[in-house]
């Protein structure tokens with residue numbers, strides 16, 4: 001059986017280094033907001049080419065804190081894609097704002113910049129873009145609309161560690177890049193974690209206050225803050241893994257190139273565009289008979305996933321949150337999309353086996 005994901009195998013190459021840094025943190029006696037977090041923040045900012053990085057508890061929190069820092073009023077609107085993971089939408093709801101959905105492009109699966117302008121109202125304050133599956137959004141077009149209407153831009157980079165658009169790293173084009181280090185992400189910890197990157201020192205400082213109970217001086221609280229800190233142990237593990245992020249991404253790109261060159265025409269493959277460096281967090285194909293295809297793959301020893309089977313506008317939790325028309329493109333994607341195995345632990349031989357099974361469908 002070829003697993004969709006095997007986190008033990010993914011992390012096995014780093015076990016020894018993880019053990020070393022774990023001993024270091026253990027014996028330091030300092031477990032929250034110390035040298036490990038500071039050091040990882042510096043390394044990750046440098047890796048991304050951003051001025052600042054602030055570690056937080058999760059990708060969801062990174063988005064919520066970014067939105068909170070911007071000081072919008074309750075009911076202000078945030079434009080975002082109709083086909084993201086629920087966390088992107090939840091961040092807007094938790095920040096007391098109204099998510100306004102815009103359909104993705106059917107080829108890139110990312111927000112269609114040409115549809116953004118029509119969704120803008122007097123209440124619109126920001127665009128929350130999601131670089132889905134490891135491919136960045138068409139940022140030039142998005143930044144042009146944002147500039148025209150003076151909107152903030154937040155990049156959800158939870159699936160795009162190391163991805164680039166016209167030479168720029170994910171998260172460095174908008175006001176904030178929000179990252180998740182959930183274990184399955186390209187840069188995954190051994191627990192929860194997240195970070196924001198930004199070029200604004202004021203914003204970075206405010207996020208540091210917000211993540212720590214709204215306090216910059218111990219027991220002095222100037223703001224209604226949160227407890228949302230990246231912990232020392234996870235930061236230490238992330239410092240190890242960050243050194244290998246380019247190797248991890250190169251491996252995933254190599255596996256993607258096998259799928260892209262070997263899969264038969266009946267499958268709709270991810271688009272590859274000039275000027276984009278994709279990191280294939282997920283390798284999503286589409287097929288009109290997706291559920292039968294998925295069952296057939298399982299019968300033939302290949303496990304797959306669906307990202308995502310229910311769009312946010314169809315989730316029970318989101319009842320009454322969205323106004324406006326239907327979202328047929330999001331629904332078309334949810335009904336036809338299928339994620340193939342493409343982790344750091346998968347071998348060329350395994351991917352060729354998946355190809356072989358798929359091409360016999």
Ligand SMILES: *Cc1c(COP(=O)(O)O)cnc(C)c1O
Pocket residue numbers: 058059060061084085087088130156158159180181182192193194
């Ligand atoms: C994983 C993910 C998140 C949330 O990250 P957590 O660390 O699980 O909170 C947000 N947005 C997208 C697109 C994601 O894939």
